[in-house]
Amino acid sequence: MTRLELRGVGAGYRGRPVVSDVSLELPEGSWLAIIGPNGAGKSTLLKSVAGLVPATGEVLLGGRALGSLSQRERAREIGYAPQIPALPEGLTVTDYVLLGRTPHLGPLGREGHADLVVVAEVLGRLDLSALADRPLRTLSGGERQRAVLARVLAQQTGVLLLDEPTTGLDIGHAQALLELVDTLRRADGTTVVTTLHDLTLAAQYPDRVLLLDSGRVVASGPPASVLTADRLSEHYAARVTVLTAPGGDQVVAPIRTP
Numbered sequence: 001m002t003r004l005e006l007r008g009v010g011a012g013y014r015g016r017p018v019v020s021d022v023s024l025e026l027p028e029g030s031w032l033a034i035i036g037p038n039g040a041g042k043s044t045l046l047k048s049v050a051g052l053v054p055a056t057g058e059v060l061l062g063g064r065a066l067g068s069l070s071q072r073e074r075a076r077e078i079g080y081a082p083q084i085p086a087l088p089e090g091l092t093v094t095d096y097v098l099l100g101r102t103p104h105l106g107p108l109g110r111e112g113h114a115d116l117v118v119v120a121e122v123l124g125r126l127d128l129s130a131l132a133d134r135p136l137r138t139l140s141g142g143e144r145q146r147a148v149l150a151r152v153l154a155q156q157t158g159v160l161l162l163d164e165p166t167t168g169l170d171i172g173h174a175q176a177l178l179e180l181v182d183t184l185r186r187a188d189g190t191t192v193v194t195t196l197h198d199l200t201l202a203a204q205y206p207d208r209v210l211l212l213d214s215g216r217v218v219a220s221g222p223p224a225s226v227l228t229a230d231r232l233s234e235h236y237a238a239r240v241t242v243l244t245a246p247g248g249d250q251v252v253a254p255i256r257t258p
């Protein structure tokens, strides 16, 4: 079943188009990575799916137009983690992650035992349990990034939009996060869209990759068909090679000019 569909989506700022004519269909449980050079429009495309920037064309969630959903309905359907989040002052990690439960709270707006259980579980899965009572402002960059992801995972939405989720994470925490996202999509049918700069991770985790350049889709399909050395060299103005690791995983590696 199609969970998320874009039909001719475009977006921009102050009349300047930044993303044009993006169409795609994502089934339940699929994972799309949006890749492309700096300024290509990846974050803008993700924000237009989240309903955070005005967009032309149509975004459909389970066949319903995004614009027809109330804010609360939208927050129960779509979880969005920005690349550079504004973090509220004065909250502990637990308080902050509990904010992710807001769309699920009853009329009195009070969290219950079940919400606290969800939060504790997510903190555990992101290796944050020991930091549960720490003020957010005292966390390191990578710990903060994981807290932001914990908040969006606690929201338990059918669609997860993650802007550069591995930025600032060491290689172990990056892998653990992406494995967790992979588990969620396989177990719960969560539909995932991430932007990614790390092309090796883009080769290994999503089932589909969309390459944007100057706001336009220049390639889309299974990772191995999109991530070719020639295409990446052309669109990133880079020298790269695509290797196959023992076990079959693809690795996109930079190479220096001799």
Ligand SMILES: Nc1ncnc2c1ncn2[C@@H]1O[C@H](COP(=O)(O)OP(=O)(O)OP(=O)(O)O)[C@@H](O)[C@H]1O
Pocket: 013, 018, 036, 037, 038, 039, 040, 041, 042, 043, 044, 045
């Ligand atoms: N709020 C804004 N107002 C005006 N222009 C913006 C705004 N946000 C982004 N842009 C511009 O839109 C273009 C696309 O930006 P966007 O952040 O979507 O790119 P990106 O592919 O995510 O880049 P990066 O890889 O550097 O994060 C850029 O030229 C950027 O300067």
